[in-house]
Amino acid sequence: MSVNYDFTGKVVLVTGSSSGIGAATALLFAQSGANVVVTGRNADGVRKVAKQCTDESPKQLKPLEVVGDLTNESDCDRLIHSTVQKFGKLDVLVNNVGIAIRTDVYKQDFYENYKNLMQTNLNSVVYLTHKCVEHLAKTNGNIINISSNVSHMSAGNSVSAYNMSKAALDMFTKCMAAELGPKRIRVNSVNPGIVMSNFVTRMGVPEAIVHKIHDAIGAKYPVGRSGEGRDIANTVAYLASDTAAGFMTGSIVVADGGHLAANLSFEGESQQVLSQLK
Template structure:
């Protein structure tokens, strides 16, 4: 028996929703009546997911498509501003955007990869939360952060990814306490990763 949700009238911004977990989340919100914002790096992928969302939307709502590089603060600001300007509100922020880079501490590129992964997987979450609070306060909104089992379990050559996902869990706990009096609920969902020899594939 499938569960049906009703998000009619709600606006959901899902980061990294041009593929994978983010795309599935966008489709679920669209199917449940929400107006969704599809964001990511690849415009063609964004358009594909947006089309799928409009096909399953009960009201045939057309998603807002925003190409976003989550390493760039200006892009993150534009994403939030465009969402609120287009729909007049923000009810749900799903911080899903992320990359997985494998590197051992002895690798020459370790520090470079560490900075890149922190920018996308952690700093963008903090920045988006900071920018969205004033809008979510008006709607008694919700923030959903996507973490991973790696936030509590270590893996070889994945220290940076593990650190980031652990930070997401703690950031969620802190924000849940800090934003409660503003009527904003903050939750964390763990994704699962699959290891195949030395290659990591995000579920």
Template sequence: MSVNYDFTDKVVVITGSSSGIGAGIAQLFAKSGANVVVTGRNGDRVAKVAKQCTNVSPKQLTALEVVGDLTNNEDCNRLIDTTVQTFGKIDILVNNAGSGRLTSIDDSDYMEKFVFIMQTNLNSVVYLTHKCVPYLAKTRGNIINISSVGSKIPSSRFSPYHISKAALDMFTKCMAAELGPKHHIRVNAILPGYVRTDILMTSMSLNRTESDQKFDQTADIYPVGRPGQPQDIANTVAYLASNTEAGFLTGSIVVADGGHLAVVGLK
């Protein structure tokens, strides 16, 4: 039996929603009746996903497009201000945007990559949460942060990414503890495993063939017999965002990894 969520009249901001997991999340919320805000750094990709959201919306609601760089606080301000000016409120914030780079501590550009990844994966989440609290308090809304199984597993050449995600998990718990009693805002995080997107090409400089091979390998390792799809994570986000279905969940770090953590190190 499929689950049909109803987010009619809800306003949902999804960062990094111009491709991959974020695009899948945006489309599911649009299909469920929400007003969605699609944002990313590439205007053409933002427009493409926004059109897809409008097409699946039951009432053909026009998705709001905001092009910007989340490492820039002015762009973060514009994202939130434009959303409120357009829709008058914010109900759900999905902090999905993330980046990774291969680097070792003795690389000459390690600190440059470290700073960029922390700005993208952690600082932007902290800043947007800070900006959204007044609006989410009014709607008794909630926040979902997209973390990673990398928050639980060390890495020798991907340390900034893993550090940023571990910090994101703790930020999630701290905000749940702080914002629940004070503002009735729920805050949760999701830990995806390998999800078939372009991330391996952008973070590890793999070509399409190499990326596909890496994902295909998970079919032999993951207990579910396949890598994740954006829809898998989108379904988990929708569940956590629903006050009806998940109203008792806050401060939770929900693992949606196809069994990655269960078998890591075994094969």
């Protein structure tokens, strides 16, 4: 049985929504009647997702399209200004933007990679949240941060900086839930397991190997498969719904197909596949 949400009249901003989880999330909100803001660095991707949102919106609502880099504060400011200027308000902020860089602490470029990860995965979220509070307070809105189940894991396979960024994001989520509660702004996090998207290919991993990684890990998941963007979008929509999740804030919601529950590690089959890259 599918769950239908009604976000008619709501304004939803989804960062990193030109592909992957962000695109699936923007589409689900559009299908649920919301006015959606589609944003990312890839103009073609933004345009493609926005068209799909319009086509599948019950009233063919046209999303706001904003191309920008959220590690740039002026682009963040432009994104927020454009959203409020067009729609007059903001109800839901989905901080989905993120990158992954495989890097080892003993390598020459580790610290530069670490800074780039933190700038995208944490600092941009902090800045955007900071700037959106005044608007979300007016609508008793809410924030959903897209983290990762690796925030609960240590790893020795060149992803320590990424894991750290997501652990910090989880703590930011909980702190903001407590701090923004008096303003009636709810803040939650969704922590996916491995999800089929172009996220890993952007790390320089060939697509064929990405599929092998997903197949290898998904076969070990208790649900019998790796995740899809729609799986995470459904979790985001649940948390964004005041009717369904109005009593939830500060929650770290793991949606990982049983990855953590089964004590699975990236050091097994996936590491054998990744070793082909070294």
